[in-house]
Amino acid sequence: MNFRRALIIGLPYFWLLVFFLAPFLIVLKISLSDTAIAQPPYTPILDLSAGWQGIKDFVGGLDLESFTWLLQDSLYINAFLSSLKIAFISTFLTFLVGFPIAYGMARAPQGIRPLLVMAIILPFWTSFLIRVYAWIGILRTEGLLNQFLLWTGLISEPLQVMNTNIAVYIGIVYSYLPFMVLPIYSTLEKMDDSLLEAAIDLGCSRLKAFWLITLPLAAPGVIAGCFLVFIPAMGEFVIPDLLGGSSTLMMGKTLWIEFFSNRDWPVASAVAIILLLTLVVPIVLFQRQLERQQEASR
């Protein structure tokens, strides 16, 4: 009995420890190492066969050089600030777009609600890369949006949307919309309508009842949705790389370039550590929220 229990806990636990937690320690270690022109391109390397001296050399070789490097170069600070800004603005925009959809879904006749949920989830199953790619054809200077606007006569010159931050906002809102809509929908759907009836009986206008009752009750869903958008958006790589221009700096893109183009592993690791430290608080809060919801549904 106990053996079985140990096995069922142990196997997934072990897997996650080795392939999820342990790698972070290695990233931390490499971020404290120096760049080297070697394979792997960093020093020092922990040499356990050299015994105590090996460990001493290893610890002595660690320093904060990569981090000072990051702080001195305004490129990295700008990338960090711009990631924060883009993640905040796009989370807010996703909320603005997502809430009315979730609200509409929750009000729709009961029979078609599963169909609507399905329609929201379906794009999430199709490739992220392909959905971002679809926007390139639309937003390019000679793309479909400009063709359409020129045809209607609304503009006389093609708009430059592609390779700007606006394209990145559109890309993030589009890609992460299901993550915002679904949690909000699930709170709104469970809402007790008699509360609204009571408020209206007591003389509230519909708008006021919405503001005083619906919105606060939807808060857990809104918070969960915002976390689900903000955290991954902060480290997003594909969207700023394909839709944003060379002036769109984001942490995920910086990390990618440091690693694949500059082959500077310690700096790439330092970027990862800083990104991770920024996200620890939202991730922990998000987890609390999830656990609370699970407790509540029990």
Place this chain on the structure above:
Amino acid sequence: MTRRFTWFNATSLTFGFVFLYLPILLLMIYSFNESKLVTVWAGFSTKWYGELARNEAMLSAAWVTLRVAFMTATLATILGTMAAWVLVRYGRFRGRTLFSGMIYAPLVMPEVITGLSLLLLFIAMSIERGLYTVVIAHTTFAMCYVAVVVSSRLVSFDTSLEEAALDLGCTPADAFFSVTLPIIAPSVIAGWLLAFTLSLDDLVIASFTTGPGATTLPIKIYSAVRLGVSPEINALSTILITLVAVGVIVASVLEKRWWSRRSG
């Protein structure tokens, strides 16, 4: 009735779904474009599908991707179902907080971090990179999605059925395979499908953890997309989207049948 469906609701739903589906629809339409210029319509043609069928590099990448996705989905479903069981059934045990943390964190962890850290692990352990390292990497995040999907079903599971089976002399393993598993099967299958498509779609983690000879389809698509839009990519995207959409719809119809048969 306070729960009314107003014109405002109708408009926001219409706009919302147009926003979600129009880009995909346009992408699919232009895959049938005669012209090499993706956004200039020059008549209907299926020639890009023909080109695609002759593109050896794409086909071999597709084969690699399918194998990776199949192995990932199977491993992730086993590990993820176990993890869901632990989360829902085992109550408190030492290290539970860390465990649930490691289940939920990968759901939101930026892919660049997961990818970089796994690559550095593989190098530190001097594991040669290739198909299997991608499978390990994908399994690690996909199992967490499976755990969430399965645990949401396990939470509402009536344990008295299992207890009855145990009282009637089933071993715990018997009870699991003949009572519990058939009941939670739809969510386990949904978890498998989710893991499969997550693996199929992933670019970032695969780029970090892959090695020579194991180029997956998204990596191939990405390098083609960086060179600009091409109707061949539109054709490939159309095929992928259609396959996934049909798969998801069939799965959900089957699930509905399953439930109605059980309750009916």
